Amino acid sequence: AGTGLHIAECQKKPEDYQKVYNAIATKLRDEDEYDNYIGYGPVLLRLAWHVSGTFEKKDNSGGSFGGTYRFKKEMEDPSNKGLQNGFKFLSSIQEQFPWISHGDLYTLAGVTAIQEMQGPKIPWRAGRVDQTEDLTPDNGRLPDAKGDATYVRNFYKRMNFEDREVVALLGAHSLGKTHYENSGFEGPWGAATNVFSNEYFNNLINEKWEFVKNEAGNMQYNSDKGFMMLPADMALVQDPKYLKIVKEFAKDQDAFFNEFGKAFTKLIENGIEFPKNIKTTVFKTLDEQE
Ligand code: ZEM
DSSP states (O other): OOOOOEEOOOOSOHHHHHHHHHHHHHHHHHTTTHHHHTOSHHHHHHHHHHHHTTOBTTTTBSSSTTOGGGSHHHHTOGGGTTTHHHHHHHHHHHHHOTTSOHHHHHHHHHHHHHHHTTOOOOOBOOOOOOOOGGGOOOSOOSOOTTOOHHHHHHHHHTTTOOHHHHHHHHGGGGSSEEOHHHHSOOEESSSOTTSOOSHHHHHHHHSOOEEEEOTTSOEEEEOTTSOEEOHHHHHHHHSHHHHHHHHHHHHOHHHHHHHHHHHHHHHHHTTEEOOTTSOOBOOOOHHHHO
16 A cells, blocks of 8 residues: 655754664663674664665555554564564663654664664664554565575665665675574674674675575575575675676775665665755764763
8 A cells, every 4th residue: 555755754853863872872882792792783783674675666665764663564574583682672762762753763773783883874864753553564575585686686676776785785794694593594694793894795705605505494605614695695796797896895895885875874764755954963973972
């Protein structure tokens, strides 16, 4: 069902959102033992991507605006397995700042995670408005890890992304790991699982990959250093147009950070119209405030 125009509304000031940022960032530091000391950064980033990645441009349904992840159907989407940990992490933040909408909270948490893991600055705008449960998108809108290059390219057309943006967004896979219990895949993509970098692109082209059946019966690429790639990751080296961009980002971290920042902002704002009175906020990291 079409859901019409999504126009952002916002009464708060940038300082109010910086307070939310700081509360999330402080909790990230305090609860650093999560997932064998990876911390909550990666799972919060994945949550922000999945609440946004349901967007369908044809009828402007899904996406981050309505905060519908909080409803059972979306939270229990098999594609969202494991993200409940991010949701639980945010429940105390939601209690502390009851005025923030769910869509604003999820996307702001993703921005906080990226910046606190030393990633690029992500300009952020407030004003998403909670929608009712009937507007929760159906399951099945998030991408399949088994997809090839044609699948990945086609998938991201639904959200208006082109090759360079897609390759940049997938660079987030240098963070965190896959877990059997969530996705049927296992292992990290690289060594630095909670520091934002272009390691993913270097590993894609430099590691020796072997395509093997894992213990859950799924095919994944493993390297002798203990890293992994999903079939959808390997699509980026199998397709010549993607490969060219992978090579560029492997050499040039600034180019990657720059493209990732733009693409991520687009991802979390897809389908939303922001009136002129809503200012863009660039948050200070905790380090910058010390
Ligand atoms: Zn992911 N992703 N992703 N991704 N992702 C996983 C984990 C993480 C795909 C995918 O199948 C999977 C983007 C795009 C795509 C992150 C960020 C972003 C996992 C493992 C899978 C299977 C889940 C598990 O087992 O816990 C596919 C097919 C994608 C596109 C084609 C984009 C875009 C992202 C952000 C911009 C992150 C940070 C993780 C790690 C989560 C964690 O808990 O460690």
